[in-house]
Amino acid sequence: MPTVLIVGATRGLGASLAKAYTSQPGYTVLATARTSNPPANSTFYPPLTHHLTIEITIRIAKSLFYIPNIDLSTPSAGPHILDYLSTRSITKLDIIIITAGYFATESLASPSFDAQEKMYKTCAIGPTILVTALANSPTLLSESSKIILVSSESGSIALRHESEGGGNYGHHASKAALNMCAKLLALDLKERGVAVVSVHPGFMRTEMTRGVGFDKYWDVGGAVTPDVAAESLREWIETFDIGMTGQYWAPRGAADIGTAEPVLGPKDKLPIPLQLPW
Known part of the structure; x- marks a missing residue:
């Protein structure tokens, strides 16, 4: 039975991925939440720390388990997840998706x-430190494990074009940094048969893009719902293997990448899925 860990799974793409994998027979889905309250229709276990006592709340479960109080931007995320996996006797992760x-x-x-x-x-x-924590566990990452780091086309230096302009320094540069870390992790883990990739899942109609005013581009930019992007990504992950480790992909192609044509050529001539330039 494959085990999937989805980090950042209470809204947007992460929540849709949790739903998509839970709907597949035979999968066990571990999904992290930043808060102590999981979504409905899940089984909830508190973080097992010696100083924290929380009553276990059990909801209707379909092999979906939430790990609460995981903030990826803090050093405690990795140890809390490792504690949970240990207490649940989970010895291998088949797919890790960090969203x-x-x-x-x-x-x-x-x-x-x-x-x-x-x-x-x-x-x-946060994603890099978490992957190293999982990698330094004796068995969690082994041959055929897949690590998917959700990046963005905005992290591609090659795709930054004068038609888009500058600005958004932290957003674009942090995604470029994630892409570099994905490449380095792929080099470190290749001999163990662990595949690592960074992906642009698509321009999505989420609260995050609405919150920065990008909802005005949803229609013209071809934005899709998180459910649509999640299903595309889930299907693509089935084809992803060690032969593609260390690469950078757009499972949905270039349709929603505004700078694709001036940099890569006509969108209707580009393949789907599309390997992106760094």
Whole structure:
């Protein structure tokens, strides 16, 4: 029975991925939440720490288990997840998908040190430290394990084009940093048969993109719902293997990448899925 760990799974793409995998027969889905209250229709276990006592709340479960109080931007995320896996006697993770993200807009006139720091911690540092924690466990990552780091086309230096302009320094650069970490992790883990990839899952109609004012681009930019993006990503992950480790992919292709045509050529000539340039 494959075991899937989804980090950042209470809203947006992560929540849709949890639903998509739970609907597949035979999967056990572990989903992290930043809060202590899981969504409905789940089984909830509190973090097992010696100083924290929380009554276990059991909901209707379909092989979906939430791990609460996991903030990827903090050093405690890895140890809390490892504690949970140990107490549940989970010895191997087949698929790890890290979706957690944070987006704050910036311009030349209004950069933000605090926002950039939060974006780097959430989007690049946290995922990398968590993967290393899992990798240093004796058995959790082994041959055929797959690690998917949810990045964005905004992390591609090659795709940054004058037609888009500058700004959004922390968002774009933290995704580029994540891409670099994915490449380095792939090199470290290849001999163990563990495949690592960074992906652009698509432009989505989420509260995150609405919150930064990008909802005005939803229609013209071809934005899809998280459910649609999740299903595309889930299907693509089935085809992803060690032969593709260390690469950068857009499972849905270039339809929603505004700079694709001036950089890569006509969108209708580009393949789906599309391997993205760094």
